[in-house]
Amino acid sequence: MTYHSRLPLLALLAVTMLIALPAQADNFLQDLNGDGQVSFVSFGDSITLGDGDGIRPKQHVSRVPDGHSGTGYSARLEAWLGIPAMNGGRGGEYLTAGGLYRLPGLVLSSNADIVGFMEGTNDVFGHANLGNAERDYQRAINIILALGRQPLMLTLPQTCCNRSRGRPGLSYLSNIVRTLAAANQVPLADVERAWGSVCSGAGECDLLCIPEGLHPNTAGYDLIAQTAAAALLGIDVFAPDGAAKLEQALGWAPGTVLIRSNQTE
Amino acid sequence: MNSCSIANKHLLATILIATLGLQLAACGGGSGSSGGGQGARILHASLDSAPFNLTISDRPDQPVLFARFGLPTSYAATPKGEHILTATSTLGGSTFSFAVPAGHPTRQSILIYGSRGISGLKATLLADEPGGIPPNSSALRLINGAEDLKALSASAGGTNIAQNLPLGGASAYTFVVSGALEIVAQEYQNAPFYRDTHELLPGKSYTVLVAGESRLMVTTRVLEDG
Incomplete structure (x- = not known):
């Protein structure tokens, strides 16, 4: 993707101007802890860690x-x-069996204002009891908020090919995340929906390592990050003009955003 | 200074971490303000529960408060006569209603505590009235909203304000000499999990709210009652 070579100064200027504009109600890039900068930490499993990134x-x-x-x-x-932005991913971690216990310490050890939370894939493939998932996602939101940070909830990227059997479980968890983001009035990066705008069904997907079918490749991580960036900037990337707005905000050429609008997941 | 205690099953001891800013005044989370009059608020102490909306029977379709776990809300104005307070989870499924008679306390708190997945989610209506506060004194009480902390005790400036308070319990108000006092909270005879100094103003009343789950995270906040 050529936008990785975009002059960083232009992108920084664009974002600085965006942040300097009269505060938008949905712009979540706020310096909550008053340390003079907005910072981010991601929490999750190997998909947060970046396994598969670099594979074309x-x-x-x-x-x-x-x-x-x-x-x-x-x-x-x-x-x-x-x-x-600090990477707080840990490979192989389960939400419902121990992952949550790591969260408070990670948040407190960082000065991040925003915590991106994306976990649950290992719970699906490890046959964990998903009946506790809703309470655990809610605990995560409450922990982050009580510690004075802004949660950004991310739904889960879908699988294909050798891992297509996990699709129903992943959708189940993503629906929980959506429901809780709304009930808690916290921002949502709907990665699953963005994923579905590019890849439909259990067949091959250009966003995943193939035929492994579980970990995103470079394009997949681009899409996850684009979805998260849009959410943080308060841009509805699924609106007809959403991709264009994101490209404009970040100084990207038209067509850079992978997410397609008006697609159902 | 308010704090969060982190209980991690992978650690041998509970880590006490004090990071949060001073929060003596009840703030945020509410669309209403009693401005010194009558009012009700929500104290949300359940770590695995979604936010709760508060509605009042005189305007049941208009939530007057939005309460998140561990974060204080303001008081929402309530009618002087009899009315019903209803706290409803934003996820649906959990609703707590309290019939409030005429002549009710000036200020009240709905404490939502427990855990949906452990002991069950519960609520109780508390009166936030300490009675006449002596000159140069403040009133202080302890509320235990923390799952699995079975017997909480607290002191302020060396004066005991509560002993062995069970889950869901609220101690009576204790009067202490106003000023900068160290507030300490502990379970049984264990090492304190909370210790910090707060400026308590004369004539004011305060609640020390302990919320959360001891195996995951407990928050302790000192809230001004009105």
Whole structure:
């Protein structure tokens, strides 16, 4: 994707101007802790960590090599939005079995104003009891808010190919995340919906390592980060002009945003 | 300074971390303000529960408060006569209603506590009235909204304000000499999980609210009652 070579100064200027404009009700890039900067930390599993990042679309990957992690979506947010972003992903982590216990310490050890939360994929493939998932997602939101930070909830990217059996479980969890984001009035980056605008069904998907079908590739991480960036900027990326607004906000060429509007998941 | 205690099952001891800013005045979360008159607020202490809206029977379709876990709300103005206070989860499914008679306390709190997944979600209506506060004194009480903290005690400036308070319990107000006092909270005879100094003003009443789940995260906040 050529936009990675965009002059960073232009992007930074664009974002600075956006932040300097009269406050938009939905712009979540706020310095909540008063340290003079807006910063971000991501919490999640290997998909947050960035496993599979660096693998190109259509490159044959039956299993993502151990230790093959790129920078993931948080580093892209840092580059595009000009805000420090820490990667708090941990490979193999379950939401319903231990992941939540790591969250308070991670948040407190960072000075992040915004916490991106995306976890649950391992719970689906590990046959965890998803009956506790709603309460655990709610706990996560409450923990982040009580610690004075802004949660950004992300739904889960879909799978395909060798991992297509996880699709119903992932959708189940993503629906919970959507419902809770609305009930809690916190921002939502609907990654699953964005995913579905590019890849439909359980067949091959250019956003995933193929035929492994679980971890995003470089394009997949681009899409996750684009969805998150739009949410943080208060842009409805699924609106007919949403992609254009995001491109304009970040100084990108038309057509850079992967998400297609007016698509149902 | 308010604080969060982190209980991590992978650690041998509870970590006390004080990071939050001073929050003596009840603030935020509400669309109404009693401005010194009568009012009701929500104290949301359930870590696994969604926010609650508060409605009053004289205008049941207009939520007057939006209460999140662990974060204080302002008081919403309530009628002088009898009315019904209803706290409804924004997720649906959990609703608590309280019939309030004429002549009710000036200020009241709905405490929402427990856990949907552990002991069950519960609520109780509390009167936030300490009675006549002596000169140069403040009134202070403890509320235990923390799942699995079975017997909470607290002191202010060395004066005990509560002993062995169970989950859902609210101590009576204790009068203390106003000023900068160290407030300490602990369970049983264990090491305190909260210790910080607060400026208590003469004639004012305060609540020390302990909320959350001891195995995950507990928050302790000192709230001004009105």
